[in-house]
């Protein structure tokens with residue numbers, strides 16, 4: 001892929017959406033679309049109309065265009081209605097009608113379009129004689145998912161174009177745009193440079209591309225964007241015997257103990273799911289709990305615990321975990337997860353800023369609320385729902401939570417602090433503030449503790465879980481979400 005444009009800071013403005021994203025309004029309100037108009041009747045399954053009739057008593061035969069229509073419908077619901085991916089999948093009748101591999105395919109196309117949407121839009125604009133805002137939402141959604149097939153998924157041009165054009169013909173809201181979809185997608189197949197020559201960081205709104213480039217440097221920002229373009233893999237944490245489970249599930253055992261599934265695995269059908277032998281957890285998310293070493297018999301407070309991935313890791317290793325979270329709804333997920341896996345922890349719905357345990361803990365895990373910009377490859381819509389000014393509130397909360405953690409720990413006790421964002425303001429800067437307070441000293445992470453991430457340890461002994469990009473064999477790249485983590489000791 002060529003990469004000759006590094007202009008993350010000088011992108012031509014194309015209206016408020018390019019700057020702040022397709023959707024900044026709150027859900028379930030009438031909100032502006034890219035054209036600045038509003039539309040109502042969103043969210044419900046009955047919204048889109050169709051030129052086809054569902055067969056009596058059965059599903060429509062699947063010929064390819066249906067998965068493209070479903071993908072475009074999903075994208076529309078996310079971009080124009082403010083749904084997240086799960087909400088869009090649940091709300092889409094067209095997705096519901098699909099069966100078997102077509103479902104996975106529709107989801108993969110929608111997800112690819114969303115991961116690259118800014119860059120796709122920039123390229124599309126070069127083909128069009130009018131702004132994107134002037135294109136009907138259904139037609140634009142088909143163009144986006146058509147380009148995603150060609151450019152992100154590298155699908156064969158004939159299949160991607162024909163099926164997407166057919167989807168335009170069959171889908172009433174887009175049917176007048178069939179000619180345009182045909183012409184633009186054929187050109188997109190012939191002239192991919194319009195996309196390939198753009199900087200990777202154009203997948204994001206301008207503020208985010210600038211923030212990553214300014215704080216992390218040009219190369220790191222490009223690497224993060226490039227990683228976002230790849231379909232994220234699914235990693236499992238197993239209660240024990242990672243090598244054995246990797247073999248059973250035809251998966252890869254990663255050096256730090258996670259089991260990486262082959263693509264396309266259907267989770268609930270996998271061995272061990274019903275028995276609760278494993279749970280889904282990105283490999284980088286497993287590292288913080290591993291930094292406590294042997295936790296058997298120790299009391300550990302997991303201060304922001306939901307949905308409970310790290311609670312389960314610690315409980316599986318024999319710790320006496322107290323899992324707390326501010327959200328009743330989210331702590332319910334912790335309880336469900338504990339129930340499924342048969343692991344034990346005490347749970348409380350409380351605000352960690354004010355709550356104190358009856359007895360101080362041996363150790364505390366603070367997986368603090370954050371901007372979550374390190375998980376955009378799984379939730380790319382998040383980039384378009386935030387803006388620069390909203391980010392600063394996180395560091396204030398994080399500093400307060402670190403202070404609270406101090407009050408919950410025994411003297412000499414360990415705190416592992418982590419956030420799923422690469423922004424220094426929420427990571428290393430929070431840790432520096434803690435150390436400057438005189439209440440904490442650093443307990444640097446050592447390479448032996450983080451197999452596969454030795455290179456990611458920084459000069460202060462913290463770790464930013466970026467993959468090692470300068471490797472000879474790209475197959476060896478352990479891609480993961482981006483977590484910052486550091487270990488501190490209470491003075």
Ligand SMILES: C[S@@+](CC[C@H](N)C(=O)[O-])C[C@H]1O[C@@H](n2cnc3c(N)ncnc32)[C@H](O)[C@@H]1O
Pocket residue numbers: 285303304305306307308309310311324325326327330350351352353367368369370
């Ligand atoms: C990053 S998530 C935690 C993920 C979790 N540790 C895991 O591994 O599954 C952050 C959590 O912090 C919770 N939270 C936010 N503010 C909080 C507070 N003041 N006290 C306790 N929990 C809080 C949120 O409800 C959210 O569930």
